[in-house]
Amino acid sequence: MGVIKKIRYDCRHATYLIEKRQHRSLTIKERIELAIHLSGCSICRLFQEQSRWINRMLRSLFHSDQGRGPVISDEFKRQLQQKIDERLK
Amino acid sequence: MSQKELTQEQQPRASGPEPRQWVERYADHLYSYAFARLDDEEQARDLVQETFLAALEKVGQFQGNSSERTWLTAILKYKIIDLYRRRNSGLRTERLDEEPEQEFFEQGNGHWIEKYYPRPMRIEDADPLVNKELAAILRRCLKRLPALWLSVFTMRHMDDAATETICKELKVTPANFWVIIHRAKLNLRACIQKSWQ
Numbered sequence: 001m002g003v004i005k006k007i008r009y010d011c012r013h014a015t016y017l018i019e020k021r022q023h024r025s026l027t028i029k030e031r032i033e034l035a036i037h038l039s040g041c042s043i044c045r046l047f048q049e050q051s052r053w054i055n056r057m058l059r060s061l062f063h064s065d066q067g068r069g070p071v072i073s074d075e076f077k078r079q080l081q082q083k084i085d086e087r088l089k
Numbered sequence: 090m091s092q093k094e095l096t097q098e099q100q101p102r103a104s105g106p107e108p109r110q111w112v113e114r115y116a117d118h119l120y121s122y123a124f125a126r127l128d129d130e131e132q133a134r135d136l137v138q139e140t141f142l143a144a145l146e147k148v149g150q151f152q153g154n155s156s157e158r159t160w161l162t163a164i165l166k167y168k169i170i171d172l173y174r175r176r177n178s179g180l181r182t183e184r185l186d187e188e189p190e191q192e193f194f195e196q197g198n199g200h201w202i203e204k205y206y207p208r209p210m211r212i213e214d215a216d217p218l219v220n221k222e223l224a225a226i227l228r229r230c231l232k233r234l235p236a237l238w239l240s241v242f243t244m245r246h247m248d249d250a251a252t253e254t255i256c257k258e259l260k261v262t263p264a265n266f267w268v269i270i271h272r273a274k275l276n277l278r279a280c281i282q283k284s285w286q
Contacts, residue, residue: 006198009198009199009200010198010199010200011194011199011200011201012193012194012199013199015271015274015275016267016271019267019270019271019274020267020270020271023245023252023270024252043201043206043207044201046207046208046209047207047278050207050210050278051274051278054274054277054278054281055246057223057227058227058242058246059246059247060216061224061227061228062125062243062246062247063247071117071120072116072117072120072134072137076134077112077113077116080112080116080137080138080141081109081112081113083138083141083142084108084109084111084112084141084142084145085109087142087145088108088109088145
């Protein structure tokens with residue numbers, strides 16, 4: 001199988017590069033491989049779109065949790081305060 | 090000066106730590122911080138308690154270079170990473186062979202196997218903050234990831250931790266880090282597609 005043909009078929013490698021690119025820059029060779037692959041593979045183009053979307057969602061989901069999660073109970077706070085007070089005696 | 094340093098500057102500086110005020114001032118913040126990263130109320134509560142008790146032990150070391158809140162959060166953060174490690178070591182011994190890894194690609198040429206093709210989900214515009222069902226699916230799918238993958242994902246997406254930091258803290262090689270990021274995303278995406286009909 002020729003090199004170009006191999007790159008065109010290899011969605012496993014392409015999706016790996018798609019993920020890597022969202023965290024750091026690719027080498028020139030990797031960039032060319034990915035560009036060749038994506039130009040001919042609509043499935044991986046869709047994967048890329050969804051993958052980026054998932055990352056954005058994760059970010060907003062994780063950050064929205066802060067300050068909005070279930071609250072700590074007054075009872076538990078009272079116990080905590082007691083433990084601290086005891087140790088400070 | 091970064092945004093973060095600025096806000097720290099603006100916080101009132103106490104002359105020294107005031108442990109008796111900790112619960113009232115910081116318990117809620119620490120709890121949300123832990124809960125967001127662990128998704129487990131009981132473990133989050135335990136870690137808040139452990140953080141206060143550990144901080145009491147070394148209250149003499151508190152320098153006042155950072156705010157009390159920053160200092161306590163740093164202690165909590167180490168405890169969370171510790172817990173990630175423990176979750177992961179359990180996984181390595183118990184679960185590795187149990188579930189054969191899902192294979193999305195054909196063996197030889199690496200092409201997608203047709204039944205795992207990504208398909209349009211028509212949720213690209215949906216916002217998990219508005220759409221509760223979508224948020225629930227995300228959470229459920231995240232929970233199905235192996236513990237190590239989830240730890241890597243959480244540190245990466247929640248704290249923007251550097252690759253090097255994550256590898257060091259969780260004892261993962263850089264090569265494995267990318268494999269984990271890749272496989273976790275493949276599984277997460279497939280799970281969302283399956284759940285969102």
